[in-house]
Amino acid sequence: MKTGNRVARKHVGIRDVAAAAGVSVTTVSHVLNDTPHTRTSDDTRNRVKAAAEELGYQPNRLARGLRIQASGMVGLITEEIATTPHAGKIILGAQEEATRQNLMLAIINSSLNPAVEIDPAGVRAFLDRQADGVIYATVYHDEVNPPEEMLGIPAVLIGARDARGEIPSFMPDERAGAASIVDMLVAAGHRRIAFAASSVDVPATRGRLLGYRDGMLAAGLDPDQFVAAAEGEAKGGYEAAARLLDVAVGADERPTALFCYNDRMAMGAYRAIAERGLTIPADMSVVGFDDQDPIAASLFPPLTTVALPHYEMGARAVAELMGIIESRPEHGLLPGHPTLLACPIVHRDSVAAPSPDKHPRASTH
Template sequence: MSGAGEEAVTPKVGIRDVARAAGVSVTTVSHVLNETPHTRTSEATRDRVRSVARELGYTPNRLARGLRTRASDMIGLLTEEIATTPHAGRIILGAQEEASRHNLTLAIINSHLDAGADARRADARALIERQVDGIIYATVFHHEVSVPRELRAVPAVLIGALDRQGVVPAVLPDEASGAADLVALLAEAGHRRIAFADSSIEVPATQGRLIGYLRGLEQAGIPRDDRLITSGVSEAGGGYTTSLELLDRDDRPTAIFCYNDRMAMGAYRAAQELGLRVPDDVSIVGFDDQAPIAASVHPALTTVALPHYEMGAWAVATLTRLIQSSSTSWYRSTHPTLLPCPVVIRDSVAQNNR
C-alpha cells in the first residue's frame, strides 16, 4: 500500500502492451505507430492499433519512434552463410565502412546455407524486432531467390542475388564483361587458341563467364571452337582433369581460361605433369582473385577480381537512400546493378610465339 502523501505509480505502457490489447504483433504496432512505408497492414488494423495506443496512453521511446525516422540508426545484414566463405570479409568490410560514413551500425545474422524458408523469415523478423531501419540480404551463390516476405516491411536490398519478383533492388558482379576483358588480354598477347575450362555446375556465374568468353573471342575476331571448351567440377581436381585433356594433344591451346582460381591451380599441375612451363609454354588465367590462391601460386595468377567490397558499400549506400526516400519507386528494380570485375594482371600470361 502507498503511504500517506504518496502518489500511486502508474506502470509505463510498452509496445508489447499495445500489441497484446490490439491482438497483433509487436512489429505491426511499430510499423503502424511510426508510419513505416511499404507495409501491407490493412487500414482497419491501423485504426485499431492507433485507438488502443490512445486508450492505454502509450508514449513511444526513442527506439520505438520507427524505422521511417531511422530512430535506431541500425541496419541489418542477413547473410546466406557468406561469413564462412573466403569472400565474406570484403563484403562485410565494404558494408561496415559505408555504414560508418552514414553513422549507421551494422547488425549481422549469418544464416545456414541449407536453412529453410521458415528459418530465413525468423532471421528477418529478429532483425526487424531489433528496430533496424533496413535490411541487406547477401547470398553465397549468385542465383534467384524468393525474398522472405518479412523483408517487404522495411527497405531492403540484395547482394549477389536476384529477387524472383523483380521488386527488391540487387547488385551483382558483371562477370560476363570481366570474362570478355580477360580474353581480350590473352588476344592482345597473341593467343588465338584460347581454351575455356568451365564449371559443370549450372549457376548464373557459369553462364555469365561462358557468355563473356564467347563475347571476348568474337570481339577479338577469333572463331569459336567447341573443342576448346570443356567442363569439370569447380575445384582444383576439375581444373586438372579438364586441362590435362586440353593440353595432352598435338593441337593444344596456347592459353587456358579457367572458370575460377581453384581450377587454375589444377591446370598448373596438369601443365607441370606434361612438362609444360607456365607461362612460357601455356598461359593460364583464372577468375575470382581468391586469396590466398591467386597471389601465392607460382607464377602468380592473372585473374579477375569480384567486387565484393564495392557490392557491400553499394548495398549500404542504396539502402540509405531507400530509408530516406518517401517514394516507393525505389522499390521497383527489374534490372540489377552490375559492378565491374577488373582484371588483375600478374605473371601467368606470356606473349604467344607459336
C-alpha cells in the same frame, strides 16, 4: 477452422492487399506508410486504402517501426558468405560504408539455403531490434523470393535479384568480366584460348561461360573448340587441363592460353601443365577468376585473374539502403533490374604473348 463459436481469421498480408487493389507490393507499402517522394495517384491511394480496410489488414508494427523510428542500426544477413575465404570483403565494404554513414552494422550469418526462398528468421531478428533496414547477401542464387518481412521496409539484396522485382540488388557482372579476359588474351596474341568450365550449374557457371563465348565470337574465334568441364576445385582444374592438353597432336594444335572458371581450378591446371613439361607463361598462359586469397597471389608464377567486386557490393548496398531509409530522390535503383558491378582484371605474371613458333602460321600468297 473454428474455435468455439468464432471463426479464426486468416492472416492478411501486404501481398493480399496488393492483389486486391491490383497494384504492386511496393505501391501498397508506399501508400500505407505515407512514404514521401513517391508518385502515386489519388485514385491508386484510395484503392489501396479501401482494399486494406475491406480485408482487415493490420500492418506489422515492427516493420512500420522501421519507418517512424531511427535506431541508427542496419542489419546484414549473410548466407554463409562470412565463412568463405574471399567474400569477407562484402562485410568489410558494408562496415566501412556504415561507419561513413554514422550507422552501426549488425551481422547475422545464415545457413546456406539451396532453395530460392530467403529464410525469414534473420529478418525477424533485426525487425525485433528495430533496425532501420536490412541487407541480404546470398551465395549462388540469381533469383530469390524474399519473405514478406522484407517487403515494405528498406531492404537491399547482394548477389541475387528479387524474383518479384520489389527489392533493389547488386550483382557482379561475371559475363562481362569473363569476356574481358578473352579480350586481354587476344590482345596479347593468343588465338587458341581454352576454357576450363565448372560442371556445377550455378549462375556463375553460366555467366562465365557466356562471357567466354562472347569474347571468342567477338574475336572471330571458335567458342566450342577448346572447352572442358569439371568440378570447380583443384582436382577438376587438373582433369580439365589434362583433357584440353592431351587432345592436341602437337604444339601447333594445343591451346596457348587456358582460362579457368576459378582460381582453385587454375591451381590444379598448373600441375597438369607442369607434368607435361610445359612452363607458365612461356608455353601456356593461365588465367583464373575470383582473385581468391591466398591462392591467386601465392601460385608460381602469381596468377592473373578477375576480382569479384565484393567490397563494392557491400559498400554500395549500405549506401543504397541509407538512401532508401532517408527517401533521398537521387537513390532508388530499379528493383526489377539488378545493378551489375564490374569485375576488374588483376594482372600478375601468368600471361605472356605466345611464343613465335606457337602462333598459327599466316597464309602466304
